[in-house]
Amino acid sequence: MNKLSLKSTIVIISLLFIFAGCLKGSSSSSPFPAHSNTGQELNNAMHSGKPTLVDFYATWCPVCKVQSPITTALKQKYSPDKVNILEIDVDQYPGLLSRYNPEGGIPTLVVFDKNGDIFKIDIGLTSKEELESQINEVLNR
Template identity: 30%
Template sequence: MRMRIPAKLAALSALSLFALAGLPACGGEGAKDATSAKDSGKGIKEGDKAPTFSIDSLNGQGKVAVAPGKVTLVDFWATWCEPCKKSFPKYQDLYTKYKASGLEIAAVSVDDEKGGIPDFAKTHGAKFPVGWDEGHKIADQYKPENMPSMYIVGKDGMVKHVHKGYHDGEEAEIDKEIKELL
């Protein structure tokens, strides 16, 4: 016999397990705003040197990397994260608009397993590099507080902007921030 768990209880259980694992919760409306990243004292903040990394892409788009000399949008996300489903198409629009100018996107999944990552990327229109942070080694360096958490890294390797969660309409602000750095 199959037991049905009410949706609210299932969601709370999933968030509780995620918190127990030491990983950030999903953040959308009501999540801390970008300015709080400057003062939170946790993880990478604006003005910090961005940890560099390079992992294989799971969607055939080369490497998922942060390297000096490039403006890079580093996005920590997960397949179970509802705001991540909204952010991917918006990030793809920015990638299409600024790729020729040198924008890179490094989308780093913090899922415990990599199985659903390529399908998520395809379903949500990602043609930018999407990779898997096996063992959460990269997330341990950045310490994102919400899913998604996005860091804009300048050509000098410094974190210029931090966005916690994803909020409808936020892409206009992100567009402006990227444009100023390219």
């Protein structure tokens, strides 16, 4: 093989491995929850008298894979008695995201106050510190 064809082969094989990791359902150790919350669960949470954080994600979304452990850490930090934290797979429940982000960008994180009103909408990767700040602000109102 000449140098050009060897380099091309290496690049193609590398790209195949990269894209194979991005395929929907290709990872057995998914960072996402086993259960995607439903619209009814969202409605119940919004009317519970507690702040609610909703993470709209898709399993094939690379940024969502980075966001998911942040959401999980917040679930561990905040008691379910004080804050509802839901994760909704937009592929399973496509109509829910369009209510809060008509453009459909993911991840979309929505913080609702104790009355179920929207406090903040973040689109894209959002830090744990930023989400904690939003949740704490709603808790202290």
